Every structure is written in C-alpha cells, then in structure tokens.
Amino acid sequence: MTTNEATARPEQSSPPSPWRSSRFRLFFTARSTSLLGDGMLMVSLTTAVLGAGYGASGVGYALAAWMAPIVVLVLFGGVLADRFTPQVMMVGADVVRMVAMLALAVLLITTDVRLWHIMALLALSGAATAMFQPGLASLVPQVAEDIQRANALLRISEAICTLLGPGVAGLLVAYWDVAGSFVVIAAAYALSALGLAPLRKLGTARDESDDPMWHRLTTGWHEFRSRSWLWGVISIWAVYGLFVFGPALPLGAALLTEQHGAGGYGWIASADGAGTIIGGLLGMRVRPRRPLVAGACAMFFFSLNPLAPALGWSFTVTVLTGILAGCGFAFWGVMWATSVQSHIPLAVLSRVSAYDVAGSIMVIPLGRALAGPAAETYGADRVLLFSSVVGVVCIAAMLCVPAIRALSRVRKLPTPQPTT
Numbered sequence: 001m002t003t004n005e006a007t008a009r010p011e012q013s014s015p016p017s018p019w020r021s022s023r024f025r026l027f028f029t030a031r032s033t034s035l036l037g038d039g040m041l042m043v044s045l046t047t048a049v050l051g052a053g054y055g056a057s058g059v060g061y062a063l064a065a066w067m068a069p070i071v072v073l074v075l076f077g078g079v080l081a082d083r084f085t086p087q088v089m090m091v092g093a094d095v096v097r098m099v100a101m102l103a104l105a106v107l108l109i110t111t112d113v114r115l116w117h118i119m120a121l122l123a124l125s126g127a128a129t130a131m132f133q134p135g136l137a138s139l140v141p142q143v144a145e146d147i148q149r150a151n152a153l154l155r156i157s158e159a160i161c162t163l164l165g166p167g168v169a170g171l172l173v174a175y176w177d178v179a180g181s182f183v184v185i186a187a188a189y190a191l192s193a194l195g196l197a198p199l200r201k202l203g204t205a206r207d208e209s210d211d212p213m214w215h216r217l218t219t220g221w222h223e224f225r226s227r228s229w230l231w232g233v234i235s236i237w238a239v240y241g242l243f244v245f246g247p248a249l250p251l252g253a254a255l256l257t258e259q260h261g262a263g264g265y266g267w268i269a270s271a272d273g274a275g276t277i278i279g280g281l282l283g284m285r286v287r288p289r290r291p292l293v294a295g296a297c298a299m300f301f302f303s304l305n306p307l308a309p310a311l312g313w314s315f316t317v318t319v320l321t322g323i324l325a326g327c328g329f330a331f332w333g334v335m336w337a338t339s340v341q342s343h344i345p346l347a348v349l350s351r352v353s354a355y356d357v358a359g360s361i362m363v364i365p366l367g368r369a370l371a372g373p374a375a376e377t378y379g380a381d382r383v384l385l386f387s388s389v390v391g392v393v394c395i396a397a398m399l400c401v402p403a404i405r406a407l408s409r410v411r412k413l414p415t416p417q418p419t420t
Contacts, residue, residue, distance in 0.1 A: 015145035015146040016145055016146065017146065017149065018143070018144035018145075018146055018149055018150040018153060021143060021144055021145075023142070023143040023144075023199060024143040024144045024150060026143075026195045026196070026198055026199060027139060027140075027143045027195065027196070027199060028153060028154065028157065029191075029195045030191070030192040030193075030194075030195025030196045031136070031154060031157065031192070031195075032157045032160075032161060033188045033189075033191040033192045033195070034094065034132075034188065034189060034192035035157060035158050035161035035162070035165070036161045036164065036165050036168070036188050037097075037101075037165075037184075037185045037186075037188030037189050037192070038161070038165065039161045039162050039163075039164065039165015039166060039168075039169075040165045040166070040168055040169035040172075040181060040184065040185050040188070041165075041169075041185060042166065042169075043165075043166045043169035043170055043173065043181075044169045044172075044173065044178060044181040044182055044185060045059070045062055045063070045066075045118075045122070046059050047169075047173045047178045047181075048104070048108060048113075048118065048178050048182075049062050049115070049118060051178060052112075052113050052115070052118075054115045058115050058118075061115065061119060062115070062118050062119055062122050063122075064365075065118075065119035065120070065122045065123045065126070066122040066123065066125060066126040066129075067126060067365060068123070068126065069123050069126035069127040069129075069130055070126045070127075070129050070130045070133070070361070071358065071361065071362055071365075072130075073127055073130035073131070074130040074133060074134060074354050074357050074358050075217060075220070075351075075354045075355065075358055076130070076217075076354075077089065077130045077131040077132070077133060077134045077135075077350075077354055078134035078220060078350045078351040078352070078353060078354025078355070079216040079217055079220065079350075079351055079354070080131060081131075081134050081135040081138060081350035081351075081354075082138075082216070082220075082347065082348060082349075082350045082351050083216070085135075085200070086134070086135025086136070086138045086139050086350055087135070087139070087196055087197075087199045087200040088200060089131050089132065089134075089135050090131075090132050090135045090136075090139075090196050091193045091196050091197055091200065092128075092131065093128040093129065093131040093132035094128075094132065094189045094190070094192045094193035094196065095189075095190075095193055096124065096125070096127075096128035096131075097125050097128045097129070097132075097186075097189045098186045098187075098189040098190045098193065099186075100121045100122075100124045100125040100128070101121075101125070101182045101183070101185045101186035101189065102182070102183065102186045103121055104117075104118065104121045104179075104182050105179040105180070105182035105183045105186065106179075107121075108178060108179040108182065109177075109179045133353075133354075133357055134350045134351070134353045134354040134357060135350050135353075136353070137337065137340060137341055137349055137350065137352075137353035137356075138346060138349040138350045138353065139199065140154070140337070140341055141341045141342075141346065141349075142199075142346070143199065147338055147341050147342065148283065148284075148287065148291075148334060148338040148409075149283075149284045151283065151333075151334045151337040151338050151341075152280045152281070152282075152283035152284040152334045153280070153284070155276065155279070155280040155283060155330050155333050155334055156276075156277050156280035156281065156330075158276075159273050159276035159277045159280060159326070159330065160273075160277065162273060162276075163270065163273040168184070169181050169185075172184060216351070217351070219348065219351065220348060220351025220352055220354065220355060221355065223344065223345075223348045223351065223352050224351075224352050224355045224356075227343070227344075227403075228401070228403040229292065229339075229401070229403040229404045229406075229407045230340070230344075230352070230356075232398070232401045232403060232404055233292070233336070233398060233404060234355070234356060234359035234360065235359075236394050236397055236398050237359065237360055237394075238359055238360070238362070238363050239390070239394055240390070240391065240394045240395075241360060241361070241362075241363045241364045241367060242363040242364070242366060242367040243367060243386070243387055243390040243391075244302075244303075244306065244367075244387045244388075244390055244391045244394070245364050245367060246363070246364050246365075246366065246367015246368045246369075246370065246371055247306065247367060247368070247370075247371035247374070247375075247383050247384060247387050248305055248306045248384065248387055249368065250368055250371050250372070251306075251309075251371050251375055251380045251383055251384055252305065252306055252309050252384060253265060254380060255309035255310070255312075255380055255381065255384070256268055256308075256309050256318070259309065259312055260315050260318070264315055267315075267319065268315075268318055268319055268322050269322070271319040271320075271322035271323050271326070272305070272322040272323070272325060272326040273326060274323055274326065275322060275323035275324060275325060275326025275327040275328075275329075275330070276326040276327070276329065276330040277326075277330070278323065278326070278327045278330070279298070279326060279327035279328065279329065279330025279331040279332075279333075279334070280330045280331075280334065282327070282330075282331050283330065283331050283333075283334030283335070286331075287409060288335075288409065289408060289409055290405065290406075290407065290408065290409070291335040291336075291338060291339050291407070291409050292335060292336070292339055292398075292404050292405075292407050293399065293404070293405055294331075294335055295331060295332035295333075295334070295335030295336055296332065296395050296398050296399050296404070297395075297399075298327070298328040298329075298331040298332050298335075299328050299329065299332045299391075299395050300328065300391075300392060300395055301324040301325055301327065301328030302325045302328050302329050302332075302391060303325075303388045303389075303391035303392050303395075304321035304324055304325050304388075305321065305322070305325040305388075306384035306385070306387040306388045306391070307321070307384070307385065307388040308321045308322075309380075309381070309384055310380075310381045310382070310384035310385040310387075310388060311381075311385070312381075338409075339407060339409075340352070340353065340356065342409070342410050343407070343410065371383065
C-alpha cells in the first residue's frame with residue numbers, strides 16, 4: 001500500500017453540497033468558461049483555415065499542431081503542477097492560451113495569414129493545455145468535500161459547453177467575423193484565469209524537493225504502476241481508445257449523415273449530449289460501494305454508439321441509443337475521476353493524472369487516422385461493428401480484473417492546511 005492510501009476511510013456520512021463552497025463556485029465558473037472556449041475552437045479554427053485557402057489538409061495540420069504538444073508535454077505538466085501548485089500552472093496556461101487566441105485574431109484581421117502562423121499559435125496553445133490539464137484532478141478535492149458530486153457537476157458543465165460551443169462559434173462566424181470568434185475564445189480563457197487566480201491561496205501539498213525533472217517523472221510513474229486498478233484501467237482504456245473512440249466519431253458521423261441527413265445527425269449528436277447530462281445527474285445521486293464496477297457496467301451502453309450506424313437503425317432508435325451511450329460515458333467519467341481523486345495522495349495527484357491523460361488520449365488520433373483506410377478496405381459498417389464488439393470485450397475484461405472490482409468508495413483524503 002502506497003503513501004497515505006492507508007489513511008483512506010470508508011465514507012460515513014454525506015458531505016455538504018459543493019455549491020456551498022465559494023471555492024468550488026469559482027472553480028466551476030472558471031472551468032465552464034474554459035470548456036466553452038475549447039468547444040468554440042474547432043469551428044473557429046476550421047473556418048479560419050478553410051477561409052485562408054488551405055483546405056481540409058490544412059485543417060488536419062493545424063489540429064495536429066495543437067494535439068502533438070499535449071501528448072508530448074502533458075507528463076511534464078503533471079510534474080510542474082505538483083512542483084508549483086496546479087493553480088499557478090493553470091492560471092499561467094490560461095494566460096498563454098488567451099494571448100495565442102488574440103494573436104491569431106490580430107493576424108486574421110491585419111495580414112494574409114499563413115498556415116505556419118496558425119500552426120505555431122495552435123502549438124503554443126496546445127503546450128499551454130498540456131500544462132493546464134493535469135492540475136484539474138488535484139483541484140477538485142481541494143474545492144469540494146463531496147468530490148463525487150463536484151465531478152458530476154463538472155461533467156454536466158462539460159456536456160453543456162460541448163453542445164453550446166460550436167453553436168456560439170458558428171453564430172459569431174456567420175454574423176460577425178472569424179477573427180471575432182477568436183477574441184471571444186480569448187475572453188473565455190481570460191475569465192477562466194480570473195476565476196482560478198483567487199484559488200492560488202489554497203493550501204496545496206507542493207513537492208518541495210530539489211529532485212531533477214526525470215526523478216519527479218519517475219516518482220509519478222511509481223505511484224501510477226503501484227496501483228494495479230489504475231494501470232489496469234488505463235491499459236484497457238488505451239485499447240478502447242484505439243478501436244472504439246478512434247473510429248466511432250469520423251465513421252459514425254459519415255454513416256449517420258448518409259442515413260439520416262445532416263439535420264438528423266445534428267439531433268443524434270444532441271441526444272448524445274443530453275445523455276451526458278443525464279449521466280452527470282445520476283452521478284450526483286448514485287453512490288455505489290464499488291464505483292469502478294458501476295461505472296464499467298454503465299459503459300457497456302457506449303457500445304451502442306458505433307453499433308447504431310453500423311446496423312442502420314432507425315432515427316428514433318438511434319437517438320435513444322445516443323442518449324444511453326452518453327449517459328453511460330458520463331456516469332463512468334464521474335466514477336473514475338472520483339476514484340482517482342479519492343485514492344491518490346494530493347502531493348502526487350497531478351503527476352498521476354498526467355499519466356492518466358496521456359494513456360487515455362495518446363492512441364485516439366492513431367485510431368482516427370487508421371479508421372479511413374480500414375473503412376475503405378472492409379467497409380465503414382463492418383469497422384464500426386468491430387468497434388462495438390471490442391468495446392464490450394474491453395469493459396468485460398476490465399470487470400475481470402480483481403483490483404478493479406475490489407476498489408471501494410472512500411472518503412477523500414484530508415485537504416492540506418494553508419502554509420504561511
């Protein structure tokens with residue numbers, strides 16, 4: 001048993017609502033505005049690149065320029081968050097992202113923007129995101145006593161912002177200007193930084209050692225691999241990301257648009273978002289003794305996501321499967337985040353979270369890149385049917401791991417007192 005894990009105690013009483021904490025309200029507002037900015041980015045970026053004449057390949061290069069630094073630097077982001085506190089790193093990251101978006105807006109207004117300009121600024125924004133993301137897990141236990149309900153509220157906010165972000169960006173691009181949409185994204189990151197700034201006074205278990213970077217990374221890796229339930233989930237999740245998350249979005253979108261039209265696909269995507277909100281609401285109320293078991297059982301429903309377009313189900317049935325898939329995914333997300341934040345010591349939580357993020361997202365771009373060639377060879381419907389089967393097998397395998405089945409719901413670890 002590793003550091004501080006022995007101090008975790010079974011939950012005895014229901015803690016107060018996160019809304020009673022001003023710290024959580026600040027964090028929730030900051031996170032929501034940041035998510036709204038993230039949700040707007042795809043539409044704004046696509047419009048800017050296509051408008052500059054660089055075509056679909058240019059969009060792909062720009063997205064790769066944004067994603068690559070996240071994958072490469074997220075582990076270092078976890079180390080720096082534990083060293084300098086998540087609050088400092090996240091505020092700094094928001095400031096950098098704000099500057100990058102404003103610079104892109106200025107270039108779009110004043111010059112004949114080049115693709116490398118866009119890629120460079122997106123790479124800067126991606127590097128900042130790598131510094132921002134690992135600290136999220138560490139802040140939740142410090143701003144809310146009821147971390148499960150806090151995670152559920154954050155999941156609901158993520159679903160709403162994911163639905164609203166593209167629509168807001170589309171309206172701005174259509175009725176104002178694409179440069180103006182980047183100004184609004186910059187404002188969202190600025191609001192996030194302002195909301196997080198007061199939280200810098202939170203007592204945080206900083207890593208005060210003088211160990212070199214590689215040693216801090218090694219410490220995080222030791223904490224990660226010492227928990228078989230943790231690396232077991234991430235290992236299976238990597239397979240899931242490659243064969244399920246990777247093909248499901250591009251191939252599913254293409255088939256659903258072909259089967260039900262662009263408007264139909266929009267409603268189906270909205271149904272998925274509505275399911276995510278429902279899953280978040282369930283995560284606020286349902287407190288299973290074995291959270292990972294309950295979350296994994298809910299994730300079985302996500303296999304309906306690629307199955308519906310693969311079998312060409314009717315519009316009504318497909319909408320219902322979207323609701324179930326979104327609900328299962330959101331409920332799993334709440335159970336997983338709560339388990340990690342409850343069992344990992346705060347002093348290393350950002351580093352462990354960085355390994356979680358890296359393992360979860362690293363293979364998804366590869367899965368999406370392989371989806372097209374696989375669809376051309378075997379047919380998109382067969383690829384998605386295979387994805388659905390793999391999804392069921394992966395979740396079943398997760399439930400076969402004794403450490404995952406045995407993990408219990410516990411009280412959150414004590415929040416460190418402010419240092420003077």
